[in-house]
Amino acid sequence: MNQQKRRIEIYDTTLRDGSQGEGISFSVEDKVRIARRLDEFGVDFIEGGWPGSNPKDVAFFEQMREVKLRHALLTAFGSTRRAGVRPEEDPQIRSLIDSGASAITIVGKSWDAHVIHALRVSLEENLAMIAESVAYLKQHVPMVLYDAEHFFDGYRANPAYALRCLQVAFEAGADRIVLCDTNGGSLPQSIAAIVREVRQALPEAQLGIHTHNDSACAVAGALAAVEEGAMQVQGTINGYGERCGNCDLVPVVAALRFKMGYECLLPDSLRHLTALSQYVDEIANIAPDTRRPYVGRSAFAHKGGLHADAVLKGASYEHIHPEAVGNTRRLLVSELAGSSSIAGKAAEFGIRLDKKSPEARHLMQVVAEHEHAGYSYEGAEASFELLLLRTLGLYKPPFTLKGFRCITEKRGTDKQPITEATVKVEVNGQERLTVAEGDGPVHALDGALRQALLEFYPALERIKLTDFKVRVINGRAGTAAKVRVMIDSTDGEQTWSTVGVSENVIEASWLALVDSVVYGLIRSERLYEALSRPPVLTEKTSSVPTSSPSVSESAAS
Structure with missing residues (x-):
């Protein structure tokens, strides 16, 4: 030096x-x-x-x-x-x-x-x-x-x-x-x-x-x-x-x-390094490189179970402290994650979860099953928080889906297709049937769902979809392949990402859309009193269901 x-x-x-x-x-x-x-x-x-x-x-x-x-x-x-x-x-x-x-x-x-x-x-x-x-x-x-x-x-x-x-x-x-x-x-x-x-x-x-x-x-x-x-x-x-x-x-x-x-x-410049990097990217309209050293979103992200456990215990897998450059440590949840990663991630959401508890082990199993089915929670942390709440029995659906339908019609070669979505939901025992048109299925479904829920949840007005991505998971299956849909949303203060998976792109979009809306409502209106007083789950207590929900049941709940 x-x-x-x-x-x-x-x-x-x-x-x-x-x-x-x-x-x-x-x-x-x-x-x-x-x-x-x-x-x-x-x-x-x-x-x-x-x-x-x-x-x-x-x-x-x-x-x-x-x-x-x-x-x-x-x-x-x-x-x-x-x-x-x-x-x-x-x-x-x-x-x-x-x-x-x-x-x-x-x-x-x-x-x-x-x-x-x-x-x-x-x-x-x-x-x-x-x-x-x-x-x-x-x-x-x-x-x-x-x-x-x-x-x-x-x-x-x-x-x-x-x-x-x-x-x-x-x-x-x-x-x-x-x-x-x-x-x-x-x-x-x-x-x-x-x-x-x-x-x-x-x-x-x-x-x-x-x-x-x-x-x-x-x-x-x-x-x-x-x-x-x-x-x-x-x-x-x-x-x-x-x-x-x-x-x-x-x-x-x-x-x-x-x-x-x-x-x-x-003297204090380096604490603002990440913010400066992101600011210039935003002005230039360039998607930030998540793997950028020091300031990238993945620069201090830990996926492997051994690494995450060591980091939580104070051992170093980071060459500097993330805070020194204005960045943050992230524990990624995947099939490679261990119980320490699960517990650490739960702590980020305000839920104290003992890594040796049955709940932690069960969550690891559920995550592995979901990722095997095509889900990825590394970039969809909002969906993971909802999965956490569902698996631990802390989730109360703000609405129940009765059904949806999408119709796309094209008249003439010189006309743009028209998509119409119909959504039927139940909120607090009251059913609502709404219809909306959009530029495509996701746009139309989003519009219909908003119409159905807005009178019950006014905070939904602030929640906006900002990005939509589709990725084919198993391309060799051709048109029958599973697709993974990622949706980014914001309420003007925070941005979050959600994920949905299905062989049907519209259903995958719907699953990601519902997670996006529900997560936004949790943030905005504090729907669940249990979230403000999270339980301490240790190896001596158990709330694990006697039978694990299937991937499709858990994703659609």
Whole structure:
């Protein structure tokens, strides 16, 4: 561990490099919101875009004039002057200055092959472009950073010229010299060796590192560079970026603080790391990667029975405490789970269950039977809580299904199908028969069920379905295969997921839909007094039914 606690600058380029990722498009308002959040999080530099390249980035910098950043330096990105043009005559250079940014990053060639074949200028002219651009910009802004494009490839091809590019930038006044692995192909040991040689050649320069993830080594390469003396890491939140993405700042900052002993960001920043990752995903309209290190939903999830039991006893199967990065531990329930997982999960729902009790063993058996039939409770914790209540005899149905029917009709090839659902339920001895149309069976069933229940349970008005997924379980059975339906719902405060399984996709949808509604009602109206005073179930007590319900009976109850 580094004992000197050297501080590492964090330079975020989510709004520029990150926006070049496939499927990512930020509006001006999106960029302003993310910039505010990054500043609150404590990053040192926020690269807002290239103001000379498109109207959106021009508008962003205009709007940011009205935003007072508390910590970060707003940074504009551009390139060195054009060949044969003085910096003061280059419109792109002028746009960088006019952006009002507190810092400017310019990118320049450092690979001789690119200078000759891409820029088509002499090697000396490229050096002049770098030096003159840096010197001119330093007259107008307090901080200039030089990004040496393709530096590692350039250094391997012609180390003397690549170093000369850095040297002229440094002598012209660049405050940071950033070494870029632009094509993402350098391995960590190569990056470490080259950074070490650069430090020896330019001992007074403040070095940064900018890596891409084409060889899945962007984070490792950045951390290797820091160990060799780099004092700034450039990257994006969640690793957004062109091709395979940029260096992901999320694991970088966690590793710097928790693994390597460096200081970065603000003292309390890391507790908000998970929230920041999710926030940027939400703005970008990207489904979060559940297996993302540190911040993913599965990062601290335990499925194996031995692991879960050890974790509950205080043994470590986690490399850091989840709370340190704003994440939470999750005990997954599956056929692999042991009684400790079952008891731990019950505790999350406020039910104290002794892992050695008959109830715990019976729950393990029921879960195994359900998963064998195609159920999966790892991503449907609301359905598992209801299964828990049903199996322990704590469940009282808020309504009883008398029957449902779905009819889909299509008239003519140019007409959209029409689906009509009829639902008959009984609530407190009163029957209700309702009909609703929808865009499909699930939409129609949801509408009919709501009509039937709303007068009894007004809180249902707040419960909305947000997502619907169907997966074929045993594809070899063809059209007779079982399907698993997952439904996500929210009441505006919490989101939950439910699951249903059947050979009939409509029945599977109905089972997931009913669980979703019932769970929402339990949350909203506290239907069951027993839930507020849960029993303590130990190995000396038993409420296990004498005969276990079948999978279909338990799922449909």
